[in-house]
Amino acid sequence: MNTMIFRIITGLLVLCLCISAASALTATDAKQDWLDAKQRSLDAQVAHKEAKIDWAADKTDDNNRKVIDTGKDALHAALDEAEAWLVWKQREVEENPSLPADLRASIEDDVDANLAKIDALRDEVDAIETRVDLGITFLRMVGEYLELLTYVARNSGFVWAHVAETYADTADAYEAKLRSAAEAMPDNAAIVERLDHARDEIDSARENIDNARERYGQVVLPGTPLIQFSSGNDYLRIARGDLLSAHRSMNQAYALMVAQG
């Protein structure tokens, strides 16, 4: 009896530590976990491709088995990546209470629902025995995998666009303050030129943020959600470049203004 209770206590303590560690995971940690999982998924895909090349060159049972095993590994790695990404998104919204409430609620609901689906998909991958099973499971997973990620990706894109817009607003406010101060200066041509450049870049950033939003709006099923998501990200990367360029110009304008005293 005592031994049984001791085992129960030990088990509970271990469980407690695991829960505590999991809940202490920050968004930064979760993002790194996702990047690691993404790399493992890419490595598993390479191993699977190599196994298929080996099998094409020499159709032995061993090589056939390797194709199946590496295919299962690659599918598991893709699910690991999806799970790590969803956990990162979950932590990201948990740590950012300033996000719009509808986006937060939507992401949290979708993440919870999709994390629950991943275990069922893992069971399907575990059940693969033959190349035919692998092909069928792969085809089924394409749709289910996209379902796992699409709506969280869509809302995550909107979150990123929202964040980029807050920085554009800040840049906008700084440019206006600098311009107001510059207009009171006697020799301000070079300063205004820098500020005009900053204004153009901020306007361009806003256009690119709008374009990104439009692309994220197309992250839906049926369709090509991951391509649209990637395209939205491209627009935001350009917007980031625009804002950095605006920032450099404002820095130059500020230095000129300070020099004039």
Place this chain on the structure above:
Amino acid sequence: MYMLLAGVLIVMVLVCGCGQKGQDGGEATPLQTTGAAEDATGQTTQGDGGPPVIEGISQEDLDALGEDLEALEFEDLGGLPDR
């Protein structure tokens, strides 16, 4: 012995609660930060508390915006392997 078990369960609840608290109230990822302090009138002052060089904006404000922009990342998803 049952009291010991009950004690352990209470400790577990407390530890898990602390973990959750750490998550909720701990490190936050700010969406928008400004490195400069603002005085009661909303004017931005330099880090040493001196007068503003240009009304409403300081080099610290600009530096903070630059750091925030540099930190922005928009990552794509990996996707599934080829069949």
